[in-house]
Amino acid sequence: MSPIDPRLQEALDSERDPGDLPVDLWEAYARLNAATQILKATPPVSVASRVMAEIRQNPAPVQGEGPGRRLIHWLGRPRAVTVRLRPVWTLALAAGLTAVLVLQWPRGGPTPGVAQGIANFVGQFPGAQSVEVVGSFNDWSRGMLHLNDDDGDGIWRAKAVLPAGQHEYMFVVDGERWLPDPLAGRYVDDGFGAGQQNSVLIVRPVSAQP
Amino acid sequence: MSWKLVLALALVARPAPLIGQNGNGGGSTRLAGRVPAAALPAIDSILVAAAAESLPTEPLVQKALEGGAKNIPADRLVNGVRRGLLQLRQARAIVSHAVPGQSPPEGHVAAVAAALARGLSGPIVERLITVAPDEPPGPALHAVADLVAHHFDPDSAADLLVEAHNKGLRGVRLLDVAVAADHELQRPGGRTRSEALAHVRAMLPNVRPVRP
Secondary structure, eight states: OOOOHHHHHHHHTTSSSSGGGGGHHHHHHHHHHHHHHHHHHHHHHHHHHHHHHHHSSOOOOOOOOHHHHHHHHHSOOOOOOOOOHHHHHHHHHHHHHHHHHHTOOOOOOOOOOOEEEEEEEEOOOOOOSSSEEEEEEGGGGGTTSBBOOOOOOSSEEEEEEESSSSEEEEEETTTTTTEEEEOOOOOOEEESSSEEEEEEEEEOOOGGGO | HHHHHHHHHHOOOOOOOSSSSSSSSTTHHHHTTTSSSGGGHHHHHHHHHHHHOOOOHHHHHHHHHHHHHOOOOHHHHHHHHHHHHHHHHHHHHHHHHTTTTOOOOOOHHHHHHHHHHHHHOHHHHHHHHHSSSSSSEEEEEEEHHHHHHOOOOHHHHHHHHHHHHTTTOOHHHHHHHHHHHHHHHHHHTTOOOHHHHHHHHTTTOOOOOOOO
């Protein structure tokens, strides 16, 4: 940038009478003064952009626009939302979420994991009052996996998510009769010397199921 | 109790272990109240012996729980658990012989013991383990046991499973080989067992996956 003559600057700043300027500066003074007047007459750019932004945020309602379209516009328009939270409640909420994660809250629904599979138990026991499955997958505990016969046709069914791998099991009918699953296809002597056989179930992991 | 205390307890509480530790994997703790009291000392000593020999104790605990649930008398129950220990020892010997120089994984030992209980012979089991020493042997052993249970020749059944393995089948897909052989046997036309095995061998590794 070339330096401006200090006398010219003083005249433009109204600190010197332009009539006192030397003749060779008169033309320069006239051009610069005209340019200053033009700039003074133009509104600042920042004002224009603020106005445009305001228009974009609050467009004038379109004549004839239906209530549905107005609702869509209202829903789609960004709005500032202010949420006032007490710090104690924020901490309590965070602690509650942490507790759920740490304690591994039980999830609903029998969704098998990677190392689990789904086992279907079916048996025909006409006239039975109750049928359950007891086996190595439930520590041979009674009352944990019951079969159902909802339509009373004597065919009892149950579905369970079990760990993948081999399991031995038996049906317990009416709480006292221990019977192998006739549809198991695999059996093994139970080893207690009475020739009784357990059914053998091999649960395929969900990752290996077709 | 204030809610702050409840929250604090919830944050520090962790699920407690279900079983204690007493030198046999906590097995006897799980058995208390589930098996006759008269059988507990003998079963406990069996579990301690198994743990001392680095054998898996869980199959023995399961056998004891099974006996208790079935109301098996104490002496027969102890004999059943002791028989399980003997099978585990035999299984560990087979695995060690098949894969020398390695500490036998507990899963391998338990799977071999289960195969022996299903009636497979030691040499057949050892052959199958030797083919794939680093893979869980359960599916291959069960596949051969399935075929043997359907009166297929044990050596021919083992041959088929070895070939299936060599052609890329792994894990539970090996069970499909036994199912395929059984299906071939049941096809109309009266195939012999060796013909059924030959048909399955010809289709390897593309045996149909069995839906659970």
